[in-house]
Amino acid sequence: MKQMLVHKEKDRLQIAILDNGRLAEFYMETADKANQLVGSIFKGRIVNVLPGMQAAFVDIGLAKNAFLYIDDVLHPHLEQQPKEKPAITQLLRAGQGILVQVVKEPLGGKGARVTTHFSLPGRFLVYMPHAAYVGVSKKVKTEQERARLRSLGERHREAEEGIILRTAAESENSDALLADVRFLRELWQGIQARATDAAVPAELHREAGLSHRLVRDLLSVELDELWIDDQDFYTETEALIKQMAPTMQSRLRLYDQAHASHSSVGLLNRYQVNHQLQEAFDRRIRLVCGGDLVWDQTEALTVIDVNTGRFVGSRDLEDTVFRTNMEAAEQIARLLRLRDIGGIIIIDFIDMEQETHREQIARLLEGLLRHDRTKCQVVGWTRLGLLELTRKKVREHAMSQLLEICPVCKGRGRVNAAKVTGSKTF
Numbered sequence: 001m002k003q004m005l006v007h008k009e010k011d012r013l014q015i016a017i018l019d020n021g022r023l024a025e026f027y028m029e030t031a032d033k034a035n036q037l038v039g040s041i042f043k044g045r046i047v048n049v050l051p052g053m054q055a056a057f058v059d060i061g062l063a064k065n066a067f068l069y070i071d072d073v074l075h076p077h078l079e080q081q082p083k084e085k086p087a088i089t090q091l092l093r094a095g096q097g098i099l100v101q102v103v104k105e106p107l108g109g110k111g112a113r114v115t116t117h118f119s120l121p122g123r124f125l126v127y128m129p130h131a132a133y134v135g136v137s138k139k140v141k142t143e144q145e146r147a148r149l150r151s152l153g154e155r156h157r158e159a160e161e162g163i164i165l166r167t168a169a170e171s172e173n174s175d176a177l178l179a180d181v182r183f184l185r186e187l188w189q190g191i192q193a194r195a196t197d198a199a200v201p202a203e204l205h206r207e208a209g210l211s212h213r214l215v216r217d218l219l220s221v222e223l224d225e226l227w228i229d230d231q232d233f234y235t236e237t238e239a240l241i242k243q244m245a246p247t248m249q250s251r252l253r254l255y256d257q258a259h260a261s262h263s264s265v266g267l268l269n270r271y272q273v274n275h276q277l278q279e280a281f282d283r284r285i286r287l288v289c290g291g292d293l294v295w296d297q298t299e300a301l302t303v304i305d306v307n308t309g310r311f312v313g314s315r316d317l318e319d320t321v322f323r324t325n326m327e328a329a330e331q332i333a334r335l336l337r338l339r340d341i342g343g344i345i346i347i348d349f350i351d352m353e354q355e356t357h358r359e360q361i362a363r364l365l366e367g368l369l370r371h372d373r374t375k376c377q378v379v380g381w382t383r384l385g386l387l388e389l390t391r392k393k394v395r396e397h398a399m400s401q402l403l404e405i406c407p408v409c410k411g412r413g414r415v416n417a418a419k420v421t422g423s424k425t426f
């Protein structure tokens with residue numbers, strides 16, 4: 001059973017998605033949405049152009065200037081890009097006004113990353129005003145349905161418009177898709193109209209909040225139940241579902257703590273969400289078989305070490321190692337999604353002698369990561385027997401709002417023993 005739990009309190013909205021009781025995804029939004037920038041569109045100004053980096057910095061009104069790479073300036077359709085990239089100085093100049101969309105939140109000491117490849121998501125499709133092509137979600141499996149959706153996309157788009165049909169569009173009729181296109185087209189035209197007279201820098205469009213994205217992006221036919229523990233938010237969500245996904249109304253539930261069978265237990269605690277979050281973010285993760293995973297994370301690189309731990313197996317060493325690695329792969333795929341890990345990921349699986357076992361591990365991970373909403377790529381095994389993959393990083397994970405770096409060890413997990421004992425330090 002797949003469930004979505006929504007907990008609302010004064011200034012915080014938390015969403016947990018469970019798959020057969022196991023926490024698979026977690027999102028949180030606070031009343032202060034200043035850091036929820038991905039998808040927002042700004043009218044900015046080029047501050048400086050860097051020929052050596054083929055990039056430019058753009059003032060969009062944030063504390064740090066945004067970064068614009070040349071690939072995000074060229075035409076979004078690869079077939080319409082020049083064979084050789086021109087110099088960035090041929091496309092942009094300092095002081096120039098420009099319309100950009102945030103594709104990556106400011107992270108650490110880096111500013112936001114922006115693009116001129118605009119995209120506006122709807123319930124059934126993503127509208128791209130300049131892309132000039134039609135795409136279909138890879139999760140739409142049958143070729144017949146993919147062909148039908150592609151045909152409808154071509155019929156409904158105009159001129160240089162691009163459309164990507166989302167998984168939610170599967171089996172939807174032409175009128176529903178056309179309504180989505182028209183709504184998003186009018187939204188884009190409104191953004192352009194506001195840009196004409198707006199002073200620089202200016203925010204022209206703010207991406208929808210988590211409550212809207214819940215219905216637009218997270219609600220799917222695979223979901224069995226949607227529980228909400230706040231009456232006002234329940235009413236708001238019910239209205240959105242009636243408008244955007246009326247067939248999903250029967251799955252909406254109100255969790256009334258005062259009349260629930262577990263009346264003293266809040267919604268998230270009822271399903272042990274907080275406990276599962278705490279376990280998922282430990283440095284050492286225990287596996288059911290007795291093995292464990294050890295996670296070490298930097299800003300751009302995450303290393304995961306797989307150990308047999310207490311698991312001794314029952315047949316031979318290769319079988320013990322393979323079974324541990326298979327369970328580890330399943331857990332890693334889940335935790336990458338839950339932790340929202342981005343960047344380069346290196347997994348040090350326990351050494352396996354049989355090449356077929358290594359292939360099975362890689363195939364298993366590839367299959368599991370196809371369910372991830374964030375783009376992932378399994379690169380393959382390195383010469384040292386490590387499995388390398390990448391996962392796109394878009395924004396800080398919700399848990400970063402609940403946790404802070406220890407002021408003593410600065411996140412290293414260690415304190416200076418000499419200072420603790422009062423001894424002289426070097």
